[in-house]
Structure formats: C-alpha cells, structure tokens
Amino acid sequence: MGVLAETASLHSIVLYYQHRKVVPEKSSCVTVVVVYYPFLFVTVSRTVRTECGGKMTGEYGSLSSPNHPKPYPHQQLCTWQISVEDGQVIRLSFQNFSLETQDVCEFDYVEVYDGADADVNTVLGRFCGSALPPDLTSSGPVMTVLFVADEGVADSGFYASFKAMPLSGTSPCEPIQVEMCRGLSYNLTSFPNIWLSISDQREAASILHKYRVLMEFGCFESFRQLVCGMFVPHCSAQSGVLQPCQSVCSTAEQQCSQTLNLFSLNWPFNCHLLPDSHDPMECSLP
Numbered sequence: 007m008g009v010l011a012e013t014a015s016l017h018s019i020v021l022y023y024q025h026r027k028v029v030p031e032k033s034s035c036v037t038v039v040v041v042y043y044p045f046l047f048v049t050v051s052r053t054v055r056t057e058c059g060g061k062m063t064g065e066y067g068s069l070s071s072p073n074h075p076k077p078y079p080h081q082q083l084c085t086w087q088i089s090v091e092d093g094q095v096i097r098l099s100f101q102n103f104s105l106e107t108q109d110v111c112e113f114d115y116v117e118v119y120d121g122a123d124a125d126v127n128t129v130l131g132r133f134c135g136s137a138l139p140p141d142l143t144s145s146g147p148v149m150t151v152l153f154v155a156d157e158g159v160a161d162s163g164f165y166a167s168f169k170a171m172p173l174s175g176t177s178p179c180e181p182i183q184v185e186m187c188r189g190l191s192y193n194l195t196s197f198p199n200i201w202l203s204i205s206d207q208r209e210a211a212s213i214l215h216k217y218r219v220l221m222e223f224g225c226f227e228s229f230r231q232l233v234c235g236m237f238v239p240h241c242s243a244q245s246g247v248l249q250p251c252q253s254v255c256s257t258a259e260q261q262c263s264q265t266l267n268l269f270s271l272n273w274p275f276n277c278h279l280l281p282d283s284h285d286p287m288e289c290s291l292p
Contacts, residue, residue, distance in 0.1 A: 059084035071163025082155040089169035131189040179241035187234035196241035225261035231292040240290035251289035
C-alpha cells in the first residue's frame with residue numbers, strides 16, 4: 007500500500023472502463039472506479055444496464071436501438087426474438103432508421119432472420135445508413151432481429167414495429183433461398199417462374215451463379231437487382247408475382263453492358279418488354 011501512496015497524488019481518481027459485456031436480452035456496462043488515497047486503495051464496481059434485445063411475443067409490439075432517438079451506445083450486440091402463434095407470420099416495419107453509413111454494412115447494422123436462428127441461410131436482409139428498410143415478412147411464427155454497433159460512429163438508431171398476420175394456406179409465395187438475391191426490397195418469391203420457365207429456386211441459383219463474377223465491379227448491385235427480379239421474382243399476397251420495372255433494367259444495362267462484354271456475356275434482357283411503370287402494384291423495384 008505504501009508504494010501506491012507514494013506514486014499517487016492525494017485524492018486522485020482514475021476511471022477504467024475495464025470490461026464491457028453485451029448479452030442478447032440486456033447489455034451491461036461494468037465501470038470500475040479506482041480511487042487512490044494515501045495508504046488506502048479502494049475499488050468500486052458499478053453496473054449500468056440498458057434495454058437491449060430480448061424475447062417478444064404477442065399480436066404486435068415494437069423494438070428500438072438503445073437510447074433511441076438519441077445516439078446508441080458503442081459496442082452493442084442486441085438480439086430480439088419475436089414469436090407469434092402457430093398459423094401466423096410476422097410483418098416487421100421500420101418507422102425510423104439512421105445507422106452509420108457503409109457500403110457493405112460491416113460496422114453498424116441491423117440484420118433480420120426468418121426463424122429463431124441467426125443463420126446465413128435464413129437472413130432476410132442486412133441494413134445500415136439512413137434509407138428506410140423495406141417491410142419484411144417471416145415465413146413462419148418466429149423472426150429474429152440483430153443490431154450490431156462497433157466502437158466508431160453512433161447515430162440515432164432505429165425504431166421498428168411488428169404485427170402478427172394470418173398465414174394464408176393458398177399463398178403462392180415462398181421465402182427466398184437464393185443467397186445472391188437476399189437483402190432486396192422483398193423476401194418472398196414464387197415458382198415455377200412463369201416468365202422464364204424456371205422450375206424452382208435451385209435451378210434459378212444455378213443460372214445466376216455465372217453472374218457472380220461481376221461482384222467485384224461497381225455495377226454489380228444494379229445488375230443484381232435486375233437479374234434477381236427476373237429469375238427470383240417478387241411475390242406478395244397483395245399484388246401477386248411481379249416483374250422488375252423497366253427503369254431497373256435500363257439502369258442496369260447502362261451501367262453493366264461494357265463489363266459483361268469483358269466476360270464475353272451479352273446483355274441478356276430486352277428492357278422494353280418490362281412494365282414501363284413505377285406503380286408497386288404493377289412492377290417491382292428491388
């Protein structure tokens with residue numbers, strides 16, 4: 007104790023953020039305060055908890071990032087598991103959304119999964135930045151929402167609501183399983199593909215695989231929206247199965263034709279055959 011007294015000034019206080027732990031249902035920040043007095047060494051530990059994640063049930067509800075609409079804390083890992091009754095599905099809608107902007111959403115993001123497991127095969131989409139994510143619908147009675155924040159930029163976060171909806175036994179829609187086509191503005195599709203005579207999603211994935219060479223090029227995202235819209239079309243209970251809007255095709259053609267030529271691939275679509283509209287009941291904007 008004498009060594010501490012000799013090297014520490016009278017009544018000096020040193021704060022150490024020694025440990026930060028995040029768990030699915032609550033995030034906790036443990037702050038260790040070390041106080042030096044002559045001939046006295048005292049450690050005081052305090053835990054501050056904020057709402058972060060958890061299990062949610064019922065016909066409807068809401069979830070938000072910690073402190074919303076104020077900036078969320080750094081280093082967050084929050085998991086919400088939403089459950090409704092059997093025979094129902096979950097519709098998730100975002101009302102506010104503002105996270106750190108980054109091209110591939112690696113730092114701060116929200117990721118939504120179809121089911122209880124946070125698995126790459128069930129992801130409905132990963133979102134960051136300030137654009138409002140699309141409404142997302144589960145295929146069954148469970149949906150999982152993940153919020154991740156790193157040590158850097160913190161924004162106002164998000165607020166979302168969910169509601170239970172009846173699962174129609176006659177719905178032609180099915181969850182998207184093709185990895186390349188996840189994270190678009192829709193998460194349900196329909197097969198067989200009535201326009202391209204593709205029997206199922208496995209066949210569609212096989213055809214789309216050859217276009218993955220474009221992933222390293224700047225035009226890939228607009229091209230992905232188009233080819234997924236064509237091969238894995240948008241399906242909804244309200245509007246049925248939709249082709250992409252003509253503007254989606256024109257934008258992709260303008261940006262990607264020369265890149266396709268580098269791989270001896272011809273432009274595969276006639277954009278003029280697609281609906282010249284922006285009405286979401288007539289065509290899709292993936």
